[in-house]
Amino acid sequence: MNILPLQVNGLSKRYAANTVLAGVDLTLAAGEVLCILGPNGAGKTTLISIILGLLKADSGEVRLFGQLQAGISRSNALRQKLGVMMQIGSLSANLTVFEQCDLFSSYYANGYSAAELVALAGLEQHSKQRFGRLSGGQKQRLLFALALAAKPQLVFLDEPTLGMDVAARRSLWQQIRQLKQQGVAVVLTTHYLEEAEQLADRILVLDQGVIVAGGSPAELKALTQYKVISCHSVLDNAALLALPGVQQLNRDNNHIILHSCQPEQTVKALLLADESLHQLEVLPVALEQAFLQLTQASQTTEEQAA
Template identity: 80%
Template sequence: MKLQPLNVTGLTKRYGANTVLAGVDISLAGGEVLCILGPNGAGKTTLISAILGLVATDSGEITLFDQLQSGCQRSTALRQQLGVMMQIGSLSANLTVFEQCDLFSSYYEGGYSAAELVKLAGLEQYSRQRFGRLSGGQKQRLLFALALAGKPKLVFLDEPTLGMDVEARRALWQQVQQLKQQGISVVLTTHYLEEAEQLADRITVLSQGVVVANGSPAELKALMQYKVISCYSALSDNALLALPAVLQLSRDKDRITLHSSHAEQSVKALLLADDSVSQLEVRPVALEQAFLQLTHNSSTQQEQAA
């Protein structure tokens, strides 16, 4: 039977009167990519830090590979199975890329060699470059490779593509997908919703320390009870808003975007009212819209409760 990489139940953390985590539950299966989304201050970094044993919690349970964790202690054997790339990562500015890789390689038995880590980072031509002279994206690529130094079974990536250009970001996405294919589990936090949609099997949305949604990207988008209709039309704004099931209207130059709670009804009425409609598209809500709506609703509910 495969061990479950991660299970968190009822995790609570307070700093004085401020509750940062309020009964958080998350779980992760082998070879699964879980993305934790939330606005700034939602508790994402605190949650990851608590799982890693970097901060003490007030209540709740953390289980790693079916081992119940007590306090901030993590065994050496367990730490060897974890790879971590934190958002604020720093290395000695004076060591070269190869020296950094050689150092991290020495921490693990059976991990990657220094040369393999340099290749994983895609920095072969910069192997003699000092860390302090690398670009922001190059530093991120090196930090990502170092997180894999011990060939971990569970990897935590906190904003891994921050500072990367589009090409480097997509290359790292491919590496994360390769980790998944190898059966390695990944916990990812990111502000790039496209990244979450591309990589995540499941997304957990945190807002003010509370889990407000959990599911696949498609399931989260399905929580929004409307679809998006886009087209060119000669109808006035008033006529468009009068169409059945239309909730909202916006224009970008001449292109019209409608939010509809029943897209079929809206489109049928639109075509009957205007036979000149062109470039008609009907699509589900984007993950960004779902995320904004979920976190906004949660904030409003908590403010009302207070």
């Protein structure tokens, strides 16, 4: 029987009358990238902090590689299996890149050498530069590399590409894919929905302390109740909004974007109403649109219950 790197059962946390987590369950397999999405205040940071032992849950349990966790007390063998990159991470401003890597390398008997960590960060040309003099993106790359110092089997990445330019972000994405290929389990939190779509095997949407949806990026997009129709049409707004299934209209001159919950019926009516219709495309919704719909639906349910 395979032991899962991470199991969370019934995790709850309250601050006075404010419920931050309400019975959260999740699992993570080896070689899987799990992305936790949610609006600000959804409970993501609290969830990760409890898993890492930085906060105490009111109820529920956390198991890392089958071991029940209680606070930050854990064996050295277990520590060697974990890597953590927090969103707000910092290091001594006066140590150089190489000195930081050398320090972290010394913590682990079978981890990466200092030179290997510098290479992982892609900072060979900056190895003698002090941490405080690095750009935001360079700091993130170094923090990412240091999270891998132990050659961990389970990695937590909290907003890992914050402050990175497009090229650096895509380079780090490739490193995360390589971790997956090596069988490393990854927990990822991000505000970049494209990042979640590119990397995640599975996404959990956390809203108001509750998992409101879960599945692959494609499965989450399929939960939305509409598709996107793009076309060029001479029809006016009133005629377009009167088409069956149309929920939303955006236009730029004759370029039309429709959101329809009955895309087949909408397209049929469009073709009948506008003989000059061209550049017609029916597209699935983007993950961003699915995320907004899922979280807005959760908030509406909460307001109705109140």
